[in-house]
Amino acid sequence: MPNFENLKKQAKLYLRWHRDGYYPVAAQIRSALARYRDLSDRQILERDFKLSDAQELVARKFGFENWQALKKGIDAMTASTIQETSRPFFAAAEPQLFVADIKKSCDFYTEKLGFKVRFVYGDPPFYGQVFRDAARLNLRHVDNPIFDARLRASEHLLSATIVLDDSKPLFLEYQATGVAFHQTLKTEPWGARTFIVEDPDGNLIAFSGG
Secondary structure, three states, rough: OOOOOHHHHHHHHHHHHHHHOOOHHHHHHHHHHHHOOOOOOHHHHOOOHHHHHHHHHHHOOOOOOOHHHHHHHHHHOOOOHHHOOOOOOOOOOOOEEOOHHHHHHHHHHHHOOEEEEEEEEOOOOOEEEEEOOOOOEEEEOOOOOOOOOOOOHHHHHOOEEOOOOOHHHHHHHHHHHHOEEEEEEEEOOOEEEEEEEEEOOOOEEEEEEE
16 A cells, blocks of 8 residues: 555545546546446536545545545554555556557447447547446557467467456357457366457457456
């Protein structure tokens, strides 16, 4: 866990992102704060959002009910524990997929895989992001393929792995919508149940769960 000064800075950063209309922060607000759960990104960014809300968002992300509980939790830690856990905190990772057509890719991820479009930049589009729950995939336009397609397919070279609590219901959902699988659902030697989907550009997306 970061130290308390870092958490205060993080809260102020969320507040600034909201004021600047930065769309990715809306998903984090919606997932952590129940009163925003039924609002769209635009509605969240247009709604009043104070520093106390940003602090509550930080607390919720670390498993505390509110900012005061978070502060007490940190104060209760020993000096050695605080020193050990005050390193940079990795909040999320966003794989970048290289695609030939941003719109075609967005259509695939929304219509076939149940994602939503977070944003698309450029005219014509050259960059975008799709998301489903907390999973986010960045899409980057390239004119020519940058991977050996046959090598990628034969060696199962993944572009991203999305971790789930249970992968079977999602596999059945995708099966019902006619998604083409690079690998159908199977139990791996380490116990996880995984399946792999290939997008229109050959990117292999693994879904792994219990």
